[in-house]
Amino acid sequence: MKEQSGFEKFSELTRPALRQELERVIAASAENGTPGLHEMITYQLGWTGENAGPKAEGKLIRPLLVLLACEAGGGDWKNALPSAAAVELIHNFSLIHDDIEDDGDTRRGRPTVWKVWGEAQAINTGDAIFALAFASLVNLVERTSPEIGLQAGRIFHRTCLRLTQGQHLDISFEYQDDVELESYWQMVGGKTAALLAFSLEVGALCAGVTPEIQAHFRDFGHYLGMSFQVQDDILGIWGAEEQIGKSTIGDLVTRKKTLPVLFGLAQKNSFYEGWNAGEITSEKAVVLSQILQSEGGRAYAQSTADRLTDLALTALENANPEGEAGDILKELAKILLKRQD
Amino acid sequence: MKEQSGFEKFSELTRPALRQELERVIAASAENGTPGLHEMITYQLGWTGENAGPKAEGKLIRPLLVLLACEAGGGDWKNALPSAAAVELIHNFSLIHDDIEDDGDTRRGRPTVWKVWGEAQAINTGDAIFALAFASLVNLVERTSPEIGLQAGRIFHRTCLRLTQGQHLDISFEYQDDVELESYWQMVGGKTAALLAFSLEVGALCAGVTPEIQAHFRDFGHYLGMSFQVQDDILGIWGAEEQIGKSTIGDLVTRKKTLPVLFGLAQKNSFYEGWNAGEITSEKAVVLSQILQSEGGRAYAQSTADRLTDLALTALENANPEGEAGDILKELAKILLKRQD
Numbered sequence: 001m002k003e004q005s006g007f008e009k010f011s012e013l014t015r016p017a018l019r020q021e022l023e024r025v026i027a028a029s030a031e032n033g034t035p036g037l038h039e040m041i042t043y044q045l046g047w048t049g050e051n052a053g054p055k056a057e058g059k060l061i062r063p064l065l066v067l068l069a070c071e072a073g074g075g076d077w078k079n080a081l082p083s084a085a086a087v088e089l090i091h092n093f094s095l096i097h098d099d100i101e102d103d104g105d106t107r108r109g110r111p112t113v114w115k116v117w118g119e120a121q122a123i124n125t126g127d128a129i130f131a132l133a134f135a136s137l138v139n140l141v142e143r144t145s146p147e148i149g150l151q152a153g154r155i156f157h158r159t160c161l162r163l164t165q166g167q168h169l170d171i172s173f174e175y176q177d178d179v180e181l182e183s184y185w186q187m188v189g190g191k192t193a194a195l196l197a198f199s200l201e202v203g204a205l206c207a208g209v210t211p212e213i214q215a216h217f218r219d220f221g222h223y224l225g226m227s228f229q230v231q232d233d234i235l236g237i238w239g240a241e242e243q244i245g246k247s248t249i250g251d252l253v254t255r256k257k258t259l260p261v262l263f264g265l266a267q268k269n270s271f272y273e274g275w276n277a278g279e280i281t282s283e284k285a286v287v288l289s290q291i292l293q294s295e296g297g298r299a300y301a302q303s304t305a306d307r308l309t310d311l312a313l314t315a316l317e318n319a320n321p322e323g324e325a326g327d328i329l330k331e332l333a334k335i336l337l338k339r340q341d
Numbered sequence: 342m343k344e345q346s347g348f349e350k351f352s353e354l355t356r357p358a359l360r361q362e363l364e365r366v367i368a369a370s371a372e373n374g375t376p377g378l379h380e381m382i383t384y385q386l387g388w389t390g391e392n393a394g395p396k397a398e399g400k401l402i403r404p405l406l407v408l409l410a411c412e413a414g415g416g417d418w419k420n421a422l423p424s425a426a427a428v429e430l431i432h433n434f435s436l437i438h439d440d441i442e443d444d445g446d447t448r449r450g451r452p453t454v455w456k457v458w459g460e461a462q463a464i465n466t467g468d469a470i471f472a473l474a475f476a477s478l479v480n481l482v483e484r485t486s487p488e489i490g491l492q493a494g495r496i497f498h499r500t501c502l503r504l505t506q507g508q509h510l511d512i513s514f515e516y517q518d519d520v521e522l523e524s525y526w527q528m529v530g531g532k533t534a535a536l537l538a539f540s541l542e543v544g545a546l547c548a549g550v551t552p553e554i555q556a557h558f559r560d561f562g563h564y565l566g567m568s569f570q571v572q573d574d575i576l577g578i579w580g581a582e583e584q585i586g587k588s589t590i591g592d593l594v595t596r597k598k599t600l601p602v603l604f605g606l607a608q609k610n611s612f613y614e615g616w617n618a619g620e621i622t623s624e625k626a627v628v629l630s631q632i633l634q635s636e637g638g639r640a641y642a643q644s645t646a647d648r649l650t651d652l653a654l655t656a657l658e659n660a661n662p663e664g665e666a667g668d669i670l671k672e673l674a675k676i677l678l679k680r681q682d
Contacts (some may be wrong), residue, residue: 033512097468100371120443120512127501128509183374186375
């Protein structure tokens with residue numbers, strides 16, 4: 001993901017404060033004779049352990065979106081720090097558990113928490129991070145008001161539930177021959193879009209925008225997530241290796257039920273037959289990707305992504321984002337959505 | 342656990358309302374095309390699936406303590422329903438994850454969630470219940486005030502973190518030869534006492550008691566949990582099978598580092614030698630339990646439990662619990678703490 005200077009500048013400006021906010025919240029995890037728990041949490045965040053550092057920390061896109069939305073809503077990004085930290089913690093809680101559920105060995109170039117400390121400790125560490133995310137959100141009241149804190153709490157628990165609903169569907173898909181498109185959208189809506197929608201909405205909420213503007217920010221995050229996921233689905237079959245950092249056609253080999261695949265299966269044609277004819281080797285996957293493209297799977301997914309991108313950009317327009325932060329959000333949306341214009 | 346009529350009466354009176362409150366909160370889990378998730382949650386709560394019913398539901402001690410504390414603090418138990426539901430949900434979230442972490446096959450006479458649906462779905466279902474617990478707590482504001490809701494939120498996230506800290510230590514103990522007594526108390530304080538302390542405190546909070554009275558209720562719950570755990574430790578080595586529903590001396594065979602065991606190991610005498618001399622068979626466990634008793638492990642644990650029971654009853658006295666609910670709490674404390682007087 002190439003970054004542009006506006007976003008980079010904002011990231012450099014806010015990152016130390018975000019780190020400080022996270023450190024303050026996480027400190028509590030070591031307080032009752034549990035430095036070991038604290039160590040696992042800081043490892044997950046990329047701060048400690050072998051190869052700790054910026055690469056292991058990730059780009060912090062979600063918390064930065066919180067802060068940007070607050071500024072673009074006319075607020076001071078500092079007031080949104082507790083909710084930005086909460087978002088980053090929820091993201092990491094879900095990563096720890098997803099890595100166990102999906103049997104993932106590496107994350108951001110390092111062994112996953114369960115690989116290092118075992119499943120039992122990893123499940124529990126995810127739970128601790130979940131609790132800390134909530135702790136961070138409660139701190140929001142100090143920076144804003146009880147009313148805003150309460151409203152943030154309401155959208156926060158809905159977001160957490162949506163995440164688990166998306167994950168539930170994703171796990172279920174593995175054992176289902178027949179996945180409806182509606183279920184796919186429910187899954188992506190929960191697994192990818194919910195936390196992005198929350199990030200934008202809670203940031204704007206901290207700025208004290210009107211409910212209408214708040215809804216536009218939320219919609220922007222929602223469609224951003226939806227579009228991003230469909231593009232990821234396309235890259236998982238037709239992406240160049242250097243572009244996505246993992247082997248292309250990989251999603252076919254692992255039989256992942258992505259949008260292009262669901263389209264192809266619904267045609268009940270050559271792709272459908274190939275998919276159902278035993279194991280998918282790398283060689284077979286290359287052939288299947290070509291068949292799927294010729295049957296219209298790639299074009300369908302691309303036009304869907306384009307439509308979602310339009311919806312995202314329209315929502316952002318309607319949110320009427322202010323000042324430099326508004327410009328950065330627009331820039332960022334275009335980069336994330338790989339829009340060429 | 343034998344129940345007395347006061348508690349039974351209160352339980353019968355409040356149970357339908359508690360069930361309704363839980364159903365209302367849990368309904369959200371099915372809303373986004375995820376009836377499967379809802380099914381796993383209701384199975385965990387003992388409402389659905391084979392052998393569903395009162396036995397599978399458990400005694401609901403924790404939520405009933407919330408309601409009792411509210412009444413005994415001079416409030417109306419109905420106002421504490423959202424927090425009672427939150428407590429029951431947190432309890433069940435931790436049970437689902439504990440069962441995976443401890444490789445537990447059965448719970449309340451039925452296969453555990455991970456045994457039925459696999460680990461991935463079970464981890465995720467626990468997460469969903471965690472999110473729902475938070476949702477329920479937020480509903481508290483409708484029944485009380487934003488101030489009480491906010492304070493409940495603060496003690497809630499601390500409680501959730503304490504639970505994971507206790508669990509972290511418990512998992513760690515398995516691989517530690519040398520467990521300090523201080524760590525044992527930290528573990529029990531988190532794993533057993535924290536949720537009981539929260540139950541009593543949040544109930545009293547809903548009644549709007551003074552901070553001092555609230556602290557006494559919390560202390561009562563804390564010491565109740567601590568004493569209960571030590572008694573459970575004693576039963577795990579010297580209990581009669583019919584009394585505890587699981588095989589006696591079991592905690593020695595599984596090498597559980599309970600309070601009597603830690604006492605015995607610290608003596609560096611015959612028990613210490615036996616413990617460290619290879620596998621502990623059932624036969625060897627019987628001998629070890631006798632050695633541990635002769636070295637003073639049982640008496641030490643019993644006097645510790647008695648001291649904690651005194652602290653619990655004193656805290657309850659200081660809380661000055663009102664009316665019938667106050668009497669029931671006193672009754673219940675004596676039953677739970679197996680106090681003969």
